[in-house]
Amino acid sequence: MNSFYERAFGNDSNMPSYDEVKQRLSLLFYNYLSHSEGPVRPTVPQSIEIGGTHIKEKPDPLPVDLAGFLNNATNGAIFFSLGTNVKLKYFDPQLIETIYQVLSRQPLRDIWTWDDQEPKPGNESNIYFQNWLPQDDILAHPNTKLFITHAGKGGVAEAQYHAVPMLALPVFGDQPGNAQLMMASGFGISMDLLTLNKESLEKGIQEVLNNPVYRNNVRKFSDLYRDRPLTARQSVIYWTEYVMRHKGAYHLRSPIVKLGFLARYNLDVYAILLLIFACSMIIFEFLLRFLVNTILLKTQSKVKRE
Template sequence: MHWTCILISFCWLCPTLVHAGKVLVFPVDGSHWVNMNVIIQELHLRGHQVSVVRSTDSWYIKESSPFYTSITLDMESGFDEDFLTAFIAELLDIQKGGMSVWKRFKLEMELAKKNSEVQKKQSKLIEGLFENKELIQSLKDAEYDLVLTDPATPTGAILAQYLKLPLVFNVRWTSQGEGHFSIAPSPLSYVPIVGSELSDKMSFFERLLNVLIFGFAEHQIAQYLLPHYENLIEKYFGPDTDYLSMFQADLWLMRVDFVFEFPRPTMPNVIYMGGFQCKPAKPLPQHLEDFVQSSGEHGVILMSLGTLIGELPPDLAEAITAAFAKLPQKVIWRYKGDRPGTLGNNTLLVDWMPQSDLLGHPKIKLFVAHGGTNGVQEAIYHGVPILGLPLVFDQHDNLLRIKERGAGKVIDVFTMNEDIFFQGIMEVLTDPSYGVNMQRLSRLHRDQPIKPLDNALFWIEFVMRHKGAAHLRTESYKLPWYSYHSIDVILFLAAVVLVILSTFALLIKCLCSMFLRTKHKRD
């Protein structure tokens, strides 16, 4: 498989125009860092200098790297591996026996509270940074070209506004939800709210649900997010600055494309780079290649539930390996828990695997996945159908997009047993439509005039060259909500109509009474 492209005759390197820039990166820890690191490496490769702000308690973000220099803050970042793994374990416990509305609500509350804690620590962190006069001065002196940040917390954006630097987002979620909702008109009639598990084709009651979830989400933000930042923003930016204005970015590099995401309104400064992290498969390590080749004509099934879920409750793990054991295929499962008793000879448990290289191997027939964005994008890139076992966060939504396109099947991991899992695997393996549809998605995804990563880098460098991209930013940010929605104009027009009608009614009344009086007199 390779990128379809056209002969772009004007492609030459213009060395005088390639500006070796300085980029200040304020990343979000955890799986978000994996994405950011791809861009950082590419920036380094193109000769730019990258500085990364991290905390002493950083989890994924290493202090030393050949690709960047780090600025380590002696503060808590709020991103906490232990908490997250504990949360996932609790989640598996909460959801056992299937999901009810109550369990769902409890889960959302749990997540909101966790998010609130993270945001509180992030807000303290940025305040600490602002009060570190020496560090702030050194950041000013460094004359960065731009701040590159992930707006899952607003911290990086606030720093960019404070330093008055151009701002580029590497974004899937902002602290207020899915990236588009902060910037592009999002008619709730066909744009599903994140976490709603709704598609872009909604019945009346689904549209109603979408509106209600939107209201709930707005309430959650007001309750759990804004209080941590409002005082901070007032203190450093003055009383007239609101939270949303911090998000006036020059560019939004969105980690989706419309092969994956439902089509929806967008904005001129949104660049779609979905699948930017995907690369052609490299050869496998010999032991894996041997194992894969040993599968013969049956091929191989790959399973991974992401980095956060190293192990499962024993009965669930047993059910999975028992189902696998019945298959003629070979199976590679990234699993760190105890070896299940029902493990078949055909199944290889591994601590880590070169997931993308395996997905690109022609022997791979099926990907059993939790539905994290990276894994789903890699499956699309390599054209491997998915059996989805979503757990939390955006995983249900990600897999819904695959299911809607007929490129995968989703089963509920919390009510699943050996039989259900086995039937699920058999269905995706034997019904050719899953593979055909996923390969169609793969062809569409690869058929772009420019590779997503190259496009993202072009636009980051565009911001360096032109010191921002103000000409792509709409005026919408500057309007209060009632003006944005023309509510003031509508009320004014309604008042005018009312005045005209009242005047008219008054006139009629006066005329009538005059007429009656005259008549009365005459009588």
């Protein structure tokens, strides 16, 4: 963290050191919500959980053509997006063709984030291609039944908030871990993108769409995620203004931040306990030697008298 701090501010003499900055922290925002995401963590009052700040409390209207496409999806729609960092142009053309063939024969409509300038893999009427799509607003639409995602943190959170089950195709970074947590929570399944074939992808899509367990699980999570005294964005505003009103919020911090290294880790206490233990062992050894010697002397004295 000190390295990141120096990279951001360099050797500016007007800036306090990283350790000094840590001492001045009034409040810390977490992109997390423990009572729904878990596990519950022990935190202090200065730690404010604001998971879901990027999710709109009320979705924006969709572009006219996209709104018409989704509104007329009588069987529902599948939203397929691998985010902005995963470029389709680097994929094996056969993999793109596999995905296209499976999506094109679905009875549902498909919305595909297509970021490549090359010709699209086909022009089936049930697939809507666009190089940028309002992901949060699409997931909020009641006709969206499945989200095929790379399992980025933001997209997973949006799908959880809008109660859309997922089929994850993680690529790198935190995505495999996010996909594993999503599966463990019962919100969908994860598949290996590089070994994908028509049969496995078709089977995965049908599993998530037709098994009500996934939608029920993510719907329960959505209820918990939304049920809080303030929305995520309201929490950010309230606590930011709270710090401004009180010229800091140092009273919310744990007193441990003011302690030195020895006191923080109770090394002084451990040293005293170790000293007491050592003294006790010395005294015990002295008493044991005294007792043994006394017994030996009495035994020797008794032998001599005999």
